[in-house]
Amino acid sequence: xKKKIKIALxxxxxxxxxxxxxxLTGARQHVGNWPGVTVEKKEGSFFYEGREFDIIxxxxxxxxxxxxLDEKVARDFLLEExxxxxxxxxxxxxxxxxxxxxxxxxELEVNLVLSLNMIDLVKKKGMKIDMEELSRVMNIPVIETIxxxxxxxxxxxxxxxxxxxxxxxxxFKIDYNNDIEKEVEKLxxxxxxxxxxxxxxxxxxxxxxxEQDENILEKVKKLEDKDxxxxxxxxxxxxxxxxFGYDLETAIVQRRYxxxxxxxxxxxxxxxxxxxxKEITDKIDQIVTNKFLGIPIFLGLMWASFQLVFTLxxxxxxxxxxFFGWVGEIISLGLTALxxxxxxxxxxxxxxxxxxxxxxxxxxxxxLLFLIISVLEGSGYMARAAFIMDRVMHAxxxxxxxxxxxxxxxxxxxxxxxxxxxxxxxxDRILTILVNPLMSCAARLPIYTLFAxxxxxxxxxxxxxxxxxxxxxxAIVVARIFKSIFFKQEIAPLIMELPPYxxxxxxxxxxxxxxxxxLFLKKAGTIIFAGxxxxxxxxxxPPGVEYAAKESLIGKLGSLIAPLFSLAGFGTWxxxxxxxxxxxxxxxxxxxxxxxxxxxxxGLKSVILQQFTPxxxxxxxxxxxxxxxxxxxxxxxxxxxNWKWTALAVGYSLILGWIVAVLIYQIGSLFI
Amino acid sequence: MNFLSPSLEDYLExxxxxxxxxxxxxxxxxxxxxxxxxxxxxxxxxxxxSKGLVNxxxxxxxxLTAKGNIAAEKIYQKHQVLFNFFHKILGIDIKAAIKDxxxxxxxxxxxxxxxxxxxxxxxxxxxxxxxxxxxxDFHNFIKKGSLxxxxxxxxxxxxxxxxxxxxxxxxxxxxxxxxxxxIKINPKSVIKKQLLSMGVVPGIEIEVCKxxxxxxxxxxKIKGYHLSLRKEEAAHIEVEVLK
Numbered sequence: 001x002k003k004k005i006k007i008a009l010x011x012x013x014x015x016x017x018x019x020x021x022x023x024l025t026g027a028r029q030h031v032g033n034w035p036g037v038t039v040e041k042k043e044g045s046f047f048y049e050g051r052e053f054d055i056i057x058x059x060x061x062x063x064x065x066x067x068x069l070d071e072k073v074a075r076d077f078l079l080e081e082x083x084x085x086x087x088x089x090x091x092x093x094x095x096x097x098x099x100x101x102x103x104x105x106x107e108l109e110v111n112l113v114l115s116l117n118m119i120d121l122v123k124k125k126g127m128k129i130d131m132e133e134l135s136r137v138m139n140i141p142v143i144e145t146i147x148x149x150x151x152x153x154x155x156x157x158x159x160x161x162x163x164x165x166x167x168x169x170x171x172f173k174i175d176y177n178n179d180i181e182k183e184v185e186k187l188x189x190x191x192x193x194x195x196x197x198x199x200x201x202x203x204x205x206x207x208x209x210x211e212q213d214e215n216i217l218e219k220v221k222k223l224e225d226k227d228x229x230x231x232x233x234x235x236x237x238x239x240x241x242x243x244f245g246y247d248l249e250t251a252i253v254q255r256r257y258x259x260x261x262x263x264x265x266x267x268x269x270x271x272x273x274x275x276x277x278k279e280i281t282d283k284i285d286q287i288v289t290n291k292f293l294g295i296p297i298f299l300g301l302m303w304a305s306f307q308l309v310f311t312l313x314x315x316x317x318x319x320x321x322x323f324f325g326w327v328g329e330i331i332s333l334g335l336t337a338l339x340x341x342x343x344x345x346x347x348x349x350x351x352x353x354x355x356x357x358x359x360x361x362x363x364x365x366x367x368l369l370f371l372i373i374s375v376l377e378g379s380g381y382m383a384r385a386a387f388i389m390d391r392v393m394h395a396x397x398x399x400x401x402x403x404x405x406x407x408x409x410x411x412x413x414x415x416x417x418x419x420x421x422x423x424x425x426x427x428d429r430i431l432t433i434l435v436n437p438l439m440s441c442a443a444r445l446p447i448y449t450l451f452a453x454x455x456x457x458x459x460x461x462x463x464x465x466x467x468x469x470x471x472x473x474x475a476i477v478v479a480r481i482f483k484s485i486f487f488k489q490e491i492a493p494l495i496m497e498l499p500p501y502x503x504x505x506x507x508x509x510x511x512x513x514x515x516x517x518x519l520f521l522k523k524a525g526t527i528i529f530a531g532x533x534x535x536x537x538x539x540x541x542p543p544g545v546e547y548a549a550k551e552s553l554i555g556k557l558g559s560l561i562a563p564l565f566s567l568a569g570f571g572t573w574x575x576x577x578x579x580x581x582x583x584x585x586x587x588x589x590x591x592x593x594x595x596x597x598x599x600x601x602x603g604l605k606s607v608i609l610q611q612f613t614p615x616x617x618x619x620x621x622x623x624x625x626x627x628x629x630x631x632x633x634x635x636x637x638x639x640x641x642n643w644k645w646t647a648l649a650v651g652y653s654l655i656l657g658w659i660v661a662v663l664i665y666q667i668g669s670l671f672i
Numbered sequence: 673m674n675f676l677s678p679s680l681e682d683y684l685e686x687x688x689x690x691x692x693x694x695x696x697x698x699x700x701x702x703x704x705x706x707x708x709x710x711x712x713x714x715x716x717x718x719x720x721x722s723k724g725l726v727n728x729x730x731x732x733x734x735x736l737t738a739k740g741n742i743a744a745e746k747i748y749q750k751h752q753v754l755f756n757f758f759h760k761i762l763g764i765d766i767k768a769a770i771k772d773x774x775x776x777x778x779x780x781x782x783x784x785x786x787x788x789x790x791x792x793x794x795x796x797x798x799x800x801x802x803x804x805x806x807x808x809d810f811h812n813f814i815k816k817g818s819l820x821x822x823x824x825x826x827x828x829x830x831x832x833x834x835x836x837x838x839x840x841x842x843x844x845x846x847x848x849x850x851x852x853x854x855i856k857i858n859p860k861s862v863i864k865k866q867l868l869s870m871g872v873v874p875g876i877e878i879e880v881c882k883x884x885x886x887x888x889x890x891x892x893k894i895k896g897y898h899l900s901l902r903k904e905e906a907a908h909i910e911v912e913v914l915k
Contacts, residue, residue, distance in 0.1 A: 063869030097871045247859040253868040294885035391886035493905045498898035
């Protein structure tokens with residue numbers, strides 16, 4: 001039995017890494033988290049010539065310093081897990097910067113295969129890259145690929161296979177000037193004598209120490225006789241800095257880039273002289289980030305996105321709704337025919353089918369939302385959105401990059417909260433996480449669609465848009481308040497690449513959609529299912545009580561808290577109970593209402609029409625938007641921060657939700 | 673150190689500057705920079721290498737030795753001081769200031785350079801308003817040959833004659849379409865690591881492409897890709913404007 005071969009995929013953001021990954025693995029992949037942190041970890045596998053290859057997609061990074069969590073995760077994996085082969089995906093149309101990561105990996109002495117991706121774009125630009133020269137200088141295999149067309153994948157697999165058979169191929173070395181080299185030599189000797197961190201490449205270690213890499217410095221500081229080494233390092237740095245006249249890290253990085261510049265010059269030739277032609281990206285940006293058009297286009301796109309979710313999603317949702325109604329009826333009839341006890345029929349039809357059905361109905365909307373999000377990301381517009389919105393985000397105490405977690409929050413707060421990992425500063429991250437639940441996630445959609453559909457049928461889009469907008473405004477206010485209370489200091493910088501516009505890949509979009517959609521389904525299948533069963537039990541106890549009657553446990557609980565909500569116009573025990581169980585997951589608010597009123601679909605709509613007024617319906621929707629993140633979100637917040645911040649997130653949203661709902665109802669009542 | 677002729681000093685300086693720009697230095701680079709014949713460059717490099725100031729072996733790259741680096745830095749520093757004095761204080765335009773600095777650097781004594789450097793530094797410690805006032809008064813004086821009383825007793829903070837003001841260039845001050853070369857990133861700024869790894873290294877050419885609709889952040893083109901950053905971050909990057 002041959003051992004599986006472990007491969008890691010590395011590359012800059014936007015280098016087409018994910019597309020290569022999807023091409024290599026196809027459906028044989030799954031998404032998880034890196035242990036201990038919540039950076040997304042994609043794993044997959046493929047067979048080639050009878051051997052199995054496990055492939056891990058590292059986060060998209062520019063270098064192997066440890067200034068961001070993504071870089072640290074990638075680096076730790078390479079250092080600790082020691083994959084057999086690392087494939088670096090290079091955006092060939094931006095060779096120099098992309099190769100920087102490859103050079104760092106070579107210094108780390110990993111077994112490298114270079115995939116020059118998007119080579120077709122290079123040819124379009126009238127450039128030619130000399131693969132052989134590149135391969136010779138760096139002493140690694142170089143493969144041309146066009147991942148979005150699936151080209152070069154077999155060659156890549158072959159190169160991976162032959163590369164993992166080689167023992168240690170790396171003899172690559174950048175010549176930093178004489179003075180640095182001498183010191184590197186001396187320090188290497190010291191480390192060798194002291195036997196310090198021997199499982200790392202020594203030269204790499206010394207260079208990282210000279211670059212004052214915090215992570216590595218910490219590791220050295222943990223050792224026993226560290227003093228001599230740390231002193232020696234500080235001494236060397238001071239000496240070299242005095243000699244160069246500026247800081248050593250800059251000097252080292254500068255030399256790395258100098259090497260690359262020379263290399264790229266030698267390997268690239270302009271075949272045709274179409275230099276300085278305005279690229280398509282620049283042309284699009286001239287319009288999309290235009291001083292006057294930029295913001296209207298941005299708002300227009302957001303508006304169009306939500307219209308799309310509704311107009312396209314609702315007919316499909318109706319179909320699923322009809323299907324579940326039909327299934328419920330069949331089972332109910334069948335059970336009656338078998339003369340099963342009433343409670344079994346009730347559990348199946350009222351509890352399980354009613355509840356889960358009410359959730360699945362909204363899958364089309366959720367899939368569409370993720371479709372839009374992944375198109376925005378894949379096309380490169382997401383970065384422009386951050387570029388356009390940064391001034392605003394910055395003003396609310398956040399970061400242009402916070403826009404992305406916020407935007408994702410519209411789909412589901414859980415990936416939104418997780419995406420806050422892209423923020424380097426902890427303060428930005430915590431603020432972004434705290435206000436993220438105010439971004440109206442797709443799970444609140446069922447509530448909006450139901451209520452807006454019943455009370456504001458003609459302006460459904462507008463009403464729902466107003467709720468999303470309300471969430472944003474509240475997020476701004478809350479973020480500002482929290483920032484002035486908890487974080488008065490400066491916030492993190494915005495340094496972000498604006499990638500070239502690209503046509504999103506159908507395959508990547510579909511995989512992304514499927515991933516997020518199935519994540520939602522898993523949630524629906526476990527937490528929500530449990531929630532629905534608990535409701536059913538509470539609604540059926542004490543024994544003998546009529547299902548979900550006021551005398552049931554759930555009815556008593558609801559009656560207890562209902563008076564709190566009479567100020568907001570929905571002081572019924574059913575509304576109170578449904579909100580209570582919305583904490584389990586916001587999706588089940590509608591499901592609970594259905595169960596409590598003992599109806600679903602059209603029936604539920606007519607009951608709601610009697611129980612609510614348009615005003616109290618709006619207050620109820622606002623309450624559902626704001627109050628307490630769902631259990632999954634609470635768990636994620638806890639995972640990303642600590643109990644203190646989690647408690648704050650729960651506490652403030654509960655109070656704020658109630659205040660807003662009451663204000664809407666009371667002020668609204670003055671006018672209507 | 674032995675005596676070096678002005679032209680040898682120029683060679684040393686050129687090698688140093690070229691290496692700042694992040695390039696490996698070849699004979700042809702020096703030919704281009706100094707506009708001299710390749711044969712004279714080779715001759716000069718031989719002399720410098722016999723004095724132990726440069727290494728010239730591998731692949732035809734030229735590299736300063738530690739000793740050579742010190743000598744070159746010394747000349748370069750003189751050059752910088754003189755250039756700053758000519759350009760920032762006297763208001764001589766960039767080209768002429770560079771040319772004159774190149775001449776004077778070989779003959780001026782260390783004591784004089786030190787005093788000039790201190791003068792330049794002194795003007796930089798003045799409050800911005802005071803400095804503006806001082807400079808505009810000085811430039812008016814040059815124009816008119818005298819300074820009338822009104823201008824002297826002017827209230828502070830008043831802006832005037834902005835055009836004649838010498839500019840300290842940080843990236844945030846550039847306008848759309850301007851090109852510049854990176855000089856350095858403030859070594860104390862927290863963004864240094866990230867910028868360096870994205871290729872923002874001294875010597876690299878950048879172009880300011882656009883400003884976000886709301887006035888911030890800005891977008892620059894560097895190494896063929898677009899990078900956006902806020903003005904407050906751009907203020908940590910010192911650049912030299914290219915025409």
